[in-house]
Amino acid sequence: MQIHKNIFAKADVIVAPTTGVTAYSIFDDALKTGELDYINGAALVRYQIAGNFLGLPAVTVPVGYDKEGLPIGLQFIGKPWSEPTLMHIAFAM
Template sequence: MHHHMDIFKKVDVIVSPTTGMTAPKIPTSALKYGETDMQVTGYLMRFILAGNLLGLPAVSVPVGYDKQGLPIGLQLIGRPWGEASLLRLASAVEELSAGSKKRPASFYDVLKTN
């Protein structure tokens, strides 16, 4: 925590990828019972550990897609009790990348109920 608080003396937000890779392919053998692949788990969790373990507010914002069309997220980590600023920044980042959003094949807009 001391290391992160030193960083927050110089910056307002720490920015990183949300995960160290996009979603991995699920092998057919894992469909029935699942699987444990610690290397993949490590890549997926490498950037989210600090916020979770230190209790820092963090948010992931969708910012685009990789070559296979899989989503890419940008993680924003804020100071303790800095949720309001973090959410305002996340909203601005999401607005800037809104043009690149794709809608899933199966989609229901809960805000547009008639």
């Protein structure tokens, strides 16, 4: 948390990709068993984990599509209790 406190002493928000990769194919057995592909799953959430563990608010906005037409998002992570600021940023995007 100290690293994030240092960042928020200088900035109102942290801007990061929402996910580390765009969506990937779901394997047939995953649909049947509910098993996840943990390697790809970890890449999907790599930019969300710290904020979630620290209880920091965040908002994601769509910013475009990759070359295969899959959506790309940008997330804004705020300091505790900064939800109004995050909503203003998201609306402005």
